[in-house]
Amino acid sequence: MLEAAEVVLARDGLDASMREIAEVAGVGVGTIYRQFPTKEALYQAIVVDRMRRLADRAGELASAADPGAAFFAYFTTIVEDSTVKKVLVDALATAGIDAKAGTPDIKGAIEALLVRAQEAGAIRADVGMEELLALLSATCLAAQHNNWDEGLRTRTLGVVFDGLRPSGPVRRTGASGA
Amino acid sequence: MLEAAEVVLARDGLDASMREIAEVAGVGVGTIYRQFPTKEALYQAIVVDRMRRLADRAGELASAADPGAAFFAYFTTIVEDSTVKKVLVDALATAGIDAKAGTPDIKGAIEALLVRAQEAGAIRADVGMEELLALLSATCLAAQHNNWDEGLRTRTLGVVFDGLRPSGPVRRTGASGA
Amino acid sequence: MLEAAEVVLARDGLDASMREIAEVAGVGVGTIYRQFPTKEALYQAIVVDRMRRLADRAGELASAADPGAAFFAYFTTIVEDSTVKKVLVDALATAGIDAKAGTPDIKGAIEALLVRAQEAGAIRADVGMEELLALLSATCLAAQHNNWDEGLRTRTLGVVFDGLRPSGPVRRTGASGA
Amino acid sequence: MLEAAEVVLARDGLDASMREIAEVAGVGVGTIYRQFPTKEALYQAIVVDRMRRLADRAGELASAADPGAAFFAYFTTIVEDSTVKKVLVDALATAGIDAKAGTPDIKGAIEALLVRAQEAGAIRADVGMEELLALLSATCLAAQHNNWDEGLRTRTLGVVFDGLRPSGPVRRTGASGA
DNA sequence: TATGAATGAGCGTTCATTCAT
DNA sequence: AATGAATGAACGCTCATTCAT
Numbered sequence: 192m193l194e195a196a197e198v199v200l201a202r203d204g205l206d207a208s209m210r211e212i213a214e215v216a217g218v219g220v221g222t223i224y225r226q227f228p229t230k231e232a233l234y235q236a237i238v239v240d241r242m243r244r245l246a247d248r249a250g251e252l253a254s255a256a257d258p259g260a261a262f263f264a265y266f267t268t269i270v271e272d273s274t275v276k277k278v279l280v281d282a283l284a285t286a287g288i289d290a291k292a293g294t295p296d297i298k299g300a301i302e303a304l305l306v307r308a309q310e311a312g313a314i315r316a317d318v319g320m321e322e323l324l325a326l327l328s329a330t331c332l333a334a335q336h337n338n339w340d341e342g343l344r345t346r347t348l349g350v351v352f353d354g355l356r357p358s359g360p361v362r363r364t365g366a367s368g369a
Numbered sequence: 370m371l372e373a374a375e376v377v378l379a380r381d382g383l384d385a386s387m388r389e390i391a392e393v394a395g396v397g398v399g400t401i402y403r404q405f406p407t408k409e410a411l412y413q414a415i416v417v418d419r420m421r422r423l424a425d426r427a428g429e430l431a432s433a434a435d436p437g438a439a440f441f442a443y444f445t446t447i448v449e450d451s452t453v454k455k456v457l458v459d460a461l462a463t464a465g466i467d468a469k470a471g472t473p474d475i476k477g478a479i480e481a482l483l484v485r486a487q488e489a490g491a492i493r494a495d496v497g498m499e500e501l502l503a504l505l506s507a508t509c510l511a512a513q514h515n516n517w518d519e520g521l522r523t524r525t526l527g528v529v530f531d532g533l534r535p536s537g538p539v540r541r542t543g544a545s546g547a
Numbered sequence: 548m549l550e551a552a553e554v555v556l557a558r559d560g561l562d563a564s565m566r567e568i569a570e571v572a573g574v575g576v577g578t579i580y581r582q583f584p585t586k587e588a589l590y591q592a593i594v595v596d597r598m599r600r601l602a603d604r605a606g607e608l609a610s611a612a613d614p615g616a617a618f619f620a621y622f623t624t625i626v627e628d629s630t631v632k633k634v635l636v637d638a639l640a641t642a643g644i645d646a647k648a649g650t651p652d653i654k655g656a657i658e659a660l661l662v663r664a665q666e667a668g669a670i671r672a673d674v675g676m677e678e679l680l681a682l683l684s685a686t687c688l689a690a691q692h693n694n695w696d697e698g699l700r701t702r703t704l705g706v707v708f709d710g711l712r713p714s715g716p717v718r719r720t721g722a723s724g725a
Numbered sequence: 726m727l728e729a730a731e732v733v734l735a736r737d738g739l740d741a742s743m744r745e746i747a748e749v750a751g752v753g754v755g756t757i758y759r760q761f762p763t764k765e766a767l768y769q770a771i772v773v774d775r776m777r778r779l780a781d782r783a784g785e786l787a788s789a790a791d792p793g794a795a796f797f798a799y800f801t802t803i804v805e806d807s808t809v810k811k812v813l814v815d816a817l818a819t820a821g822i823d824a825k826a827g828t829p830d831i832k833g834a835i836e837a838l839l840v841r842a843q844e845a846g847a848i849r850a851d852v853g854m855e856e857l858l859a860l861l862s863a864t865c866l867a868a869q870h871n872n873w874d875e876g877l878r879t880r881t882l883g884v885v886f887d888g889l890r891p892s893g894p895v896r897r898t899g900a901s902g903a
Numbered sequence: 904t905a906t907g908a909a910t911g912a913g914c915g916t917t918c919a920t921t922c923a924t
Numbered sequence: 925a926a927t928g929a930a931t932g933a934a935c936g937c938t939c940a941t942t943c944a945t
Contacts, residue, residue: 208917208918208919209918209919209920210918210919210928213928218926218927219926219927219928220919220920220927220928221920221921221922221925221926221927221928222925222926222927224919224920224921225925225926228920229919229920230918230919230920318528319524321521321524322521322524322525322527322528325511325515325517325521325524325525326511326525326528326529328511328514328515329507329508329510329511329512329525330507332507332510332511332514333503333506333507333510333511334507336506336510337503337506339503343499343500343503346497346499346500347500347503347504347507349500349532350496350500350504350529350532350533351504351528351529351532352532353531353532353536354527354528354529354530354531354532354533355528355532358531358536386934386935386936387935387936387937388934388935388936391911396909396910397909397910397911398910398911398936398937399908399909399910399911399937399938399939400908400909400910402936402937402938403907403908403909406937407936407937408935408936408937564938564939564940565939565940565941566907566939566940569907574905574906575905575906575907576906576907576940576941577904577905577906577907577941577942577943578904578905578906580940580941580942581904581905584941585940585941586939586940586941674884675880677877677880678877678880678881678883678884681867681871681873681877681880681881682867682881682884682885684867684870684871685863685864685866685867685868685881686863688863688866688867688870689859689862689863689866689867690863692862692866693859693862695859699855699856699859702853702855702856702859703856703859703860703863705856705888706852706856706860706885706888706889707860707884707885707888708888709887709888709892710883710884710885710886710887710888710889711884711888714887714892742913742914742915743914743915743916744913744914744915747932752930752931753930753931753932754915754916754931754932755916755917755918755929755930755931755932756929756930756931758915758916758917759928759929759930762916763915763916764914764915764916
């Protein structure tokens, strides 16, 4: 049912009606209300669900061989995904949610990725979680809002990733000479 | 009245009702409809108005002494602004609008800023308009959606700007240079 | 101005807006309200005006050489007219109006036509004003409501007129006679 | 609910609001919209319902002993009814509807009555369906519009019916004879 | 005096939410 | 427990009417 709701919200946006969702889920509207007291609650549940999956994916990458590659791959995947999932966007946007109990610790999972990538020297050490989440949210938001195609996504993320990488000798060693 | 509408839309988002807008504007709903045939038209008018101001600001900066500084200042201003203006976001998102006559040529204005900054060596030559607009849209969207405070904005834009700057010797010339 | 209102109401029916009427009349809406306190009042005025013209026409025919022909011609003219004038219909329908002072005595005018036609033996003596007006109203209403073409109007009025004529020997004397 | 809608439309005419109808029906507006997608659809449903009843009644009379009496009785019944039912009027007016499937064949039913009455010599052979429907529509329209009382209805229909009957010897045989 | 901008009640319609079945 | 018919507040929009100019 969450699945169906996610599909419908992804397709029709936030204005999708409960009836539509119920229809796609193959249940009566009343059945949805048995589990979620309001439309807002259903929506929140979807967001939380989304976050869980995001956290899971981050967990999987936590032990990848190349932390830098893992980090950038993760970032890219999320943005890629948000092109088609209208709801995900808010998963990252709604940072406040994670205070609630039971919410998967997506921030923790992402932070692990970040720290490892920083320790590997793939990400500048002075980048904090806050701005990282901000960048993720920003690119997701824009990707779905403006319907980025693959080329645009690649080029735009390219700029962001460059901004995240350490600059100078480290990155372009030979270039800077001495 | 446009002003009031902008305020309300900024506060309540696109779902703000015409009654609400009328109330804030201190007029009857009919008065709004006298000037804008539909809610959509009102919305478009706000966007266009916003674009005009954006284009004007870009024009002012077009002949600034330091093109790089001008460019980054402009970028920052816009994002700063969008924290409070929910609508601006779509001004950039809706690139298609500029085909219509009478619409201020915001893209042209921004492009001028970009080109000058690139010629001055402050921005990488391989950055195109498309990804620049994407980055602008993304940061605006996120800034208003997530209510960035000044610190977060500075740090996040810092990353993006670093990604836009030429890297290596070019960027830190004095440092690496002879 | 009454003229303009009549034209518009004839074209668009009772739902025509005051703005539309004012526009066609070439005045502001306020000017109409100066003369007629409400839309209803304007409408009533049109009806009364219409009645006056009807009464005038009846007056002209009052002294025609052939009373029977005059009567049927008058009936036909009115019905014919109502095909195109949505408002006329109510002139006849609203019998109650004629109590008011200043209303043209259309009933009197029509009655004169009827009486003369009856005296000439062209209309049955037992036909009263009430049913005559009812028939007029009925055919006008239907003519405009259903958009009678000329053929249908002729055939339908033919039946009604036959019903109004004296029957038996009087009408088809030669036929039934020896 | 159809009943309630019919009552309200009969009372207030086509401008009756959905709220009013809902109130009289004792339901919420939404309930009406559940069954009829638009006001227009509700209206059509009433008309069709009305037509069905009309057709049924005509069917019942189709085999009456006295075709002439049956015909005139039917005509009278309909007009009588329309005094109180503002909507019926359009059932007859909207002849075009009967093309749609599922619409009761009221025209066919009436035609059967007419033909039988003509074969019985009670109605003139040269009266066609078109003018018969025109007369029906006209008298219904006027009966409800002007609120005919029984006396007026009788006298007015008397004229129309005389117009429909064969004239001369046939009708008043004994009289003209001698 | 004439104007038309402004008003806001009211309309048709939608949809989150409730509750009898 | 599950359903979906019923509800009615709220929406976008229109237009008769008012009144400052």
